[in-house]
Amino acid sequence: MEYEILGLVILLLAWVAWAMVTERRQRRLEEKGQLMPPGPRWWQLVTSIFQSGFAPHVSFAKLANKYGPIMTLWLGSMSTVVISSNDVAREMFKNHDIVLAGRKIYEAMKGDIGNEGSLITSQYGPHWRMLRRLCTIEFFVTSRLDSMKDVRTKCIDQMVKFMEDEGKSGKNSIDVGKFFFIMSFNLIGNLMISKDLVDPKSDRGAKFFYHAGKVMEFAGKPNLADFFPILRYLDPQGIRRKTRYHIKKSFDIAGLYLRERMEDTRNGEERKKDYLDVLLQYRGDGVEGPSRFSIQTMNVILFEMFTAGTDTTTSTLEWAMAELLHNPNTLREVQAELRRVINPSSKLEEEDIDKLPYLNAVIKETLRLHPPLPFLVPHMAMDSCTMLGFHIPKETQVLVNVWAIGRDPKTWKDPLAFKPERFLEPNMVDYKGHHFEFIPFGSGRRMCPAIPLASRVLPLALGSVLHKFDWVLAAGVKPVDLDMSERLGITLKKATPLKTIPIVYKGYQGQ
């Protein structure tokens, strides 16, 4: 206990010392006429974070009401510019996209395993361009996605079956997030290496699932070493050590899958081309980068698709279900549409999605209120620049608060209400990165490359479970009482898992 108090005192002193140094640095910049965006003093920032229960997206949104839609925060030694309005986001992505397309790399993401091969953490430049080109041309392109339709159908059918089994004909509440997670994990496993990784019979799959989940958990924790470089070597919360441990374990298992897949390829096993085939066949693109990928690099590329794709998909689907159960009229409306358009004796297919505007609107409304990455993935200024008359020094972290932008009362009528109808209006916005009031996938060069995949999987998965089951809350839980609080890790999740009972819809006669 005494050590903890001593630790806290040292931390507080370090914070004060740092605040003094950074404020002096800021004054020097101002004397040179380089005015950074306004922002709170360090103690106002700390108070605000405490008052908002350590929910930075909420406290930064409140601070933006006072300091404006472009503001500076000094978090220890890290200078951060936070953007909180669609106008400033437009300015950033339209006029400063390249210079602000760097990535802020946190301590947990650095390590001996290396970032070689990582698209998410690559700085904007030739290496990033090569990786990005490869995945957009070879993986998220329409023709490849069309050819992988059966894989998506298989994973979603399997999820519906798992839910039905665990729900035991309406007797059990199930943790829906768990099933969405398994579906997304297996979907990416199939697209990448043609394997179901989470199979109740496979111990190895369960271990991979566990270690990958731990990596995401630790990478999402606030780490003092990011704010006070002096603590870097001490790794006071053990985050770097634990993340490395779980990354190593995940890579060991992923390495086994890779080796098996290479054997299968040598034995001439027949299957559809997956992303590992693309990586194995890669011989350079004649423009830049290596002429072959090492095993290590392939491991990183495959692993990061899991981290980027599973939590984002899961949290969106879980929030959609939570909002629907919280708003029973909306749930009735979306199920009525599904059951009107899709014959009860058939199941929902991908081709049906365009015929379901209300279902698509539910997905958009969920992403508006609950963007899984409320600050996008942190950007970094690769060079100094001037935006809207403010100086942004090189290496400043840039966070775009899409959570606040999606709830801005200047743009959205009745912004806190869950109303999918708003997305049915003619000329309503979409999430392709051109309507800056709604950018859950980002915009510009670093925008999510997986929109073509996500825009198929999200409505198909949600629509399938809404078509097949009626959903009820456990006895005694009323829709208004449903806990809708958030918890920010690597993604913005529901603080308490959603538990609900699936009952097979009486009119359903499909598989």
Ligand code: HEM
């Ligand atoms: C609900 C679904 C998803 C949402 C809302 C989402 C959102 C995002 C966002 C906000 C970014 C960062 C944009 C920026 O920094 O400006 C991003 C980047 C990325 N996403 Fe997604 N994503 C989703 C699904 C997926 C899936 C399924 C995959 C892969 C299978 C994926 C792969 C990636 C990758 C590789 C990047 C890094 C791109 C880069 O740095 O150049 N995402 N995503």
